[in-house]
Amino acid sequence: MSKIKVILLDGSEVELNKDATLYDAALKISQKFAKEAIAGIVNGEKKDLNYTLKNNDRIEILTFTSPEGKEIYYHSTSHIMAQAVKELFPQAKLAIGPAIKDGFYYDFDLDRPFTPEDMVVIEKKMEEIIDRNLPLKRIEVSREEANKLFKERKEDYKLELIRDLQDDMLTLYQQGDYIDLCRGPHIASTGKIKVFKLLSIAGAYWRGNEKNKMLQRIYGISFDKKSELDNYLILIEEAKKRDHRKLGKELELFSMHDEGVGFPFFHPKGMVLRNILEDYWKEEHYKSGYTEVKTPIILNKSLWMKSGHWDHYKENMYFTKIDEEDYAIKPMNCPGGILIYKCTLHSYRDLPLRMGELGLVHRHELSGVLHGLFRVRCFTQDDAHIFMTPEQIKDEIKGVIDLTDRIYKTFGFSYHVELSTKPENAMGSDEIWEMATNSLEEALIDKKINYVVNEGNGAFYGPKIDFHLKDCIGRSWQCGTIQLDFIMPEKFDLFFINKEGDKEKPVMLHRTILGSIERFMGILIENFAGAFPLWLAPVQVKLLPIADRHIKYGKDIIKKLTKYNIRVELDEVNDKIGTKIRKTELEKIPYMLIFGDKELEEDLVSVRKRGKGDLGRIKIAKFVKNVLKEIKDKKLP
RNA sequence: GCCCGCGUAGCUCAGUCGGUAGAGCGCAUCCUUGGUAAGGAUGAGGUCACCGGUUCAAUUCCGGUCGUGGGCUCCA
Numbered sequence: 001m002s003k004i005k006v007i008l009l010d011g012s013e014v015e016l017n018k019d020a021t022l023y024d025a026a027l028k029i030s031q032k033f034a035k036e037a038i039a040g041i042v043n044g045e046k047k048d049l050n051y052t053l054k055n056n057d058r059i060e061i062l063t064f065t066s067p068e069g070k071e072i073y074y075h076s077t078s079h080i081m082a083q084a085v086k087e088l089f090p091q092a093k094l095a096i097g098p099a100i101k102d103g104f105y106y107d108f109d110l111d112r113p114f115t116p117e118d119m120v121v122i123e124k125k126m127e128e129i130i131d132r133n134l135p136l137k138r139i140e141v142s143r144e145e146a147n148k149l150f151k152e153r154k155e156d157y158k159l160e161l162i163r164d165l166q167d168d169m170l171t172l173y174q175q176g177d178y179i180d181l182c183r184g185p186h187i188a189s190t191g192k193i194k195v196f197k198l199l200s201i202a203g204a205y206w207r208g209n210e211k212n213k214m215l216q217r218i219y220g221i222s223f224d225k226k227s228e229l230d231n232y233l234i235l236i237e238e239a240k241k242r243d244h245r246k247l248g249k250e251l252e253l254f255s256m257h258d259e260g261v262g263f264p265f266f267h268p269k270g271m272v273l274r275n276i277l278e279d280y281w282k283e284e285h286y287k288s289g290y291t292e293v294k295t296p297i298i299l300n301k302s303l304w305m306k307s308g309h310w311d312h313y314k315e316n317m318y319f320t321k322i323d324e325e326d327y328a329i330k331p332m333n334c335p336g337g338i339l340i341y342k343c344t345l346h347s348y349r350d351l352p353l354r355m356g357e358l359g360l361v362h363r364h365e366l367s368g369v370l371h372g373l374f375r376v377r378c379f380t381q382d383d384a385h386i387f388m389t390p391e392q393i394k395d396e397i398k399g400v401i402d403l404t405d406r407i408y409k410t411f412g413f414s415y416h417v418e419l420s421t422k423p424e425n426a427m428g429s430d431e432i433w434e435m436a437t438n439s440l441e442e443a444l445i446d447k448k449i450n451y452v453v454n455e456g457n458g459a460f461y462g463p464k465i466d467f468h469l470k471d472c473i474g475r476s477w478q479c480g481t482i483q484l485d486f487i488m489p490e491k492f493d494l495f496f497i498n499k500e501g502d503k504e505k506p507v508m509l510h511r512t513i514l515g516s517i518e519r520f521m522g523i524l525i526e527n528f529a530g531a532f533p534l535w536l537a538p539v540q541v542k543l544l545p546i547a548d549r550h551i552k553y554g555k556d557i558i559k560k561l562t563k564y565n566i567r568v569e570l571d572e573v574n575d576k577i578g579t580k581i582r583k584t585e586l587e588k589i590p591y592m593l594i595f596g597d598k599e600l601e602e603d604l605v606s607v608r609k610r611g612k613g614d615l616g617r618i619k620i621a622k623f624v625k626n627v628l629k630e631i632k633d634k635k636l637p
Numbered sequence: 638g639c640c641c642g643c644g645u646a647g648c649u650c651a652g653u654c655g656g657u658a659g660a661g662c663g664c665a666u667c668c669u670u671g672g673u674a675a676g677g678a679u680g681a682g683g684u685c686a687c688c689g690g691u692u693c694a695a696u697u698c699c700g701g702u703c704g705u706g707g708g709c710u711c712c713a
Binding site: 205217261583596613 | 638639640641642648669670671672673674675676686703704705706707708709710711712713
C-alpha cells in the first residue's frame with residue numbers, strides 16, 4: 001500500500017496510508033488528540049474530520065481549545081438544536097443558526113412563541129439526539145437540487161438564502177432526517193457534544209432588518225467539559241452581580257425615573273464620583289495644554305442647517321420653539337465650539353488651539369435600546385476640538401494618544417486600538433483622505449501601538465481612531481475616539497492667517513477619551529463591582545464607635561478628617577460593632593475606623609480595611625497621612 | 638420602534654384557582670452598651686404601575702397605555 005505524508009503546523013511531517021483522513025492524521029499523533037479533534041484546516045481551508053488527505057497537504061487539527069474549533073463546535077450544536085426544534089415543532093421554519101463569540105443561536109419562524117418550558121423540552125430532545133450519535137454528513141448538490149429539496153421541506157428562508165448565493169454547487173449537512181444548507185465544516189457526529197445549555201429566547205428580525213418579519217431566536221452555548229460550562233455560568237452570575245444598574249441603586253449613586261426615561265438622576269454619592277472624575281479630567285487636560293469652554297444646550301435651527309445635522313441627524317434630535325423660532329437641543333458640541341473659534345481672528349501662532357468641553361448632549365435613542373448609564377438619551381461628552389494646521393495633525397494625534405493612555409492607566413484599564421478608514425459615502429477628495437489616514441496611521445506607528453484596521457468604517461467627514469478598553473472580567477468597551485474632520489471647517493468657512501499673511505483653512509480634530517461621563521461611570525462601577533479605589537470612593541472612611549459613649553470621639557475625628565477633604569461618615573446607630581462592620585462592608589467603603597475605650601485615651605483608631613480585615617491600632621494623624629498619600633497616588637485596589 | 642417576559646411596602650421577593658395582602662432587609666421607638674461581617678422587642682409603612690372592560694365583587698381575568706428586563710446579521 002502506498003503512503004503519503006502531510007505537514008503539521010509546527011513543520012513536522014506525518015506519514016499516512018493513501019486515502020487517509022484528517023481523523024487518521026490526528027489518530028497517528030495520539031489517541032487522545034483524535035478523541036478531542038473537532039475538525040481541521042487543510043491548506044488553509046476548514047474541513048471535516050473525514051476529509052481525505054493528499055500528499056504534502058499542510059494540516060492543522062482543531063480542538064475546542066482554539067477559537068476556530070470552538071466556532072465549529074458551537075455551530076454543530078446549533079444544528080442539533082435546530083433538529084430538536086424541528087422534531088418537536090415540525091411546522092417551524094429554519095432561518096439561520098450561526099456560531100457567535102460565546103455560543104450560538106438559531107432563528108426560527110414559528111406560529112407561537114417559545115416558552116421557558118419549551119426550552120427544557122428542547123434541551124431534553126437535544127440530549128436524545130446527542131445520545132443517538134448521528135453522523136453529520138456533508139452533501140454536495142446543485143442549485144436545482146437544493147432548491148427542490150428545500151421547496152419540498154417548505155423551508156422558505158433557506159430558499160431565499162439560496163437565491164442570494166452565487167455558487168453553482170452548494171453544500172448541505174445532514175444528520176438523521178435533518179438537513180441544513182451549510183458551508184460547514186462540522187463535528188463528525190452528534191455524540192461529540194459533551195455539554196450544552198440553552199440560555200435565552202429573543203426576537204430577531206429576519207436578516208436584521210426591521211422591515212422583515214420578527215423571528216424567534218434561541219441562544220445557547222456548549223463546551224467539551226462540564227466544568228467549563230459551570231465556569232461560564234459563574235461568569236454570567238459575576239457580571240450580573242456587577243450590573244451598574246443594580247449597584248447604582250444599592251450604593252445610592254443614581255436613579256432612573258418614569259418622568260424622564262433615559263435621563264439619569266445623580267444622587268449625592270454619584271455626584272461625588274462624577275465631580276472627582278471631571279476634576280481629574282480637567283486637571284489632566286489643563287496639563288496637556290487644553291482650555292475649557294461651555295456652549296449652550298439649545299441653539300437656533302440655522303446653526304444645525306449649516307452644520308448638516310438638520311439633514312443628516314434630525315431623527316436623533318429634539319426640538320423646541322422660542323419666540324416662534326425653531327431651535328434644536330444639541331446632539332453634538334462641535335457647532336457651538338466652532339462659533340467660539342469664529343469669534344476672534346486667529347493667527348497661525350495660536351494653533352494648535354485645544355478647546356475642551358464637558359458638553360451635555362441629547363440624542364433620541366429608540367426606547368428599546370436604553371440601558372442604565374450605558375445607553376441614555378442625554379449624556380456628557382468629554383469632548384475637545386483641536387483646530388490646527390495640516391502639518392500639526394500628526395503631533396496633535398500623538399498628544400491625544402498620550403493623554404488617553406495616561407488617563408486609562410490611572411483607572412487600571414488596558415485597551416486596544418482600531419483605525420477606521422474611508423467609508424462608501426465619504427465627503428472630500430481621495431488625497432485629503434489619504435493624507436488624514438496616513439497621519440493617523442503614522443502617529444500610531446510612531447507610538448508603537450498595535451492596531452486593527454477597520455476598513456470603510458470611518459465617519460463620512462473623516463477617518464478615526466477608536467479606543468476599546470478592557471475591564472477586569474474581560475469585557476471591552478468603546479470609549480475614546482479621535483476623528484479628523486475636514487468638512488466642518490469648510491462648511492463654517494473657518495480660517496487662520498498664515499505666515500504669508502493669507503487666509504488658510506484649519507483642520508479640526510474631534511476627540512473624546514472617556515466617551516461619555518455617564519457611561520464611563522457605569523463602566524467604573526462594573527469594573528470595580530462598586531468597590532472603588534480610595535480616591536474615587538464617594539465615602540472613604542466610615543467611623544464605627546463601639547458604644548454610644550464613643551460617638552463624641554467620632555465627631556472629633558470627623559473634624560480632623562474633613563479638614564483634609566477626606567470623605568467621612570459616622571455610624572451613630574445603636575448596633576453592635578459586628579453589625580456596623582457588616583453594614584459598612586456591604587456599602588463597600590474602603591476604610592473603617594473602630595474606636596472604644598482603648599482608643600479614646602491616646603488619639604488612636606483601630607483601622608479595618610474593606611475586604612482585608614483588621615489592620616490594628618494607629619494614631620489618627622498617622623492614618624490621615626497614609627490615607628492622603630493613597631488618595632494622591634490614586635492607588636488601585 | 639419591533640418580539641417575548643416582568644411590574645405587589647424605600648429595597649429584594651412571596652401570595653391571591655376573583656372576596657382589597659405577607660416575609661426578610663431598611664426605617665422609627667424601646668431594651669441592650671456590645672471589640673472586628675447580622676443582639677432582642679414593638680411599631681409605622683401598600684389605591685397590588687396607570688386607564689378601561691367583564692363581574693354582585695378585579696391586585697388577580699381580558700384589552701390598552703406607560704415603565705422595565707433580554708434580544709433585534711457576530712450572515713448558508
